[in-house]
Amino acid sequence: MSNVVMFLLLLLDLIEFSYAQTFWKLHIDYPKSYAPGSSNQYCNVMxxxxxxxxxxxxxPVHTFIHENTTSIANLCSIPPKPCGKRQVKICHESPTPIKVTDCFAKSGFRPPTCQFQEIAESRKIQVICKNGRPIFLKN
Structure with missing residues (x-):
């Protein structure tokens, strides 16, 4: 295999790793972090x-998942289900409800002063995986 092909394969692997790393950074908060201030500050702080x-x-909506990383990674081994507008079989759904916090943007605010209202609940989640790693959370 040529050096150029090896380099391109390595680059693709790094890009996929980057998507997975971004997923963990943006969505996984386990155990749920303490946010200073009133109980409604969790979303704004996080x-x-x-x-x-x-x-x-x-x-408009951002979700934090309060489940260990192994459980979330294991979702990628569950056979995919149809999801989205075209109902393509790409979503891996949790078999049981998972603790999440949904953050809903309050109207009348713009970046960088966005304010959010939180709703904490347990529900099934769906993730899109690539090469056995979650890269996207379906809301």
Whole structure:
């Protein structure tokens, strides 16, 4: 195999690793972190700490998953189910409910002063995986 082909394969692997690393950084918070301030500050604090990307508008919904990384990674071994508008079989669904916190953007705010309302619950989640690693959370 030529050096160019080896380099391109390594580059592709690094890109996939980057997507998986971004997924963990943006969505996994286990155990659930303590956020200073009132009980409604969790989303505001965590979205700032994790540097959740926003371009021009506050992100309408962001979800934090409160489950260990092994359990989340194991979702990729579950056979995929249809999801999305085209109902393509790419989503791996948790077999049981998982603790999550959904952060909903409050109206009237724009970056960098976005404010969020939190709803903590347990529900099934769906992830999209690539090469056995979660890279995207379906809300």
């Amino acid at each position: 979205i700032g700490w994790r540097k959740v990307p926003m371009s021009g508008a506050c992100k």
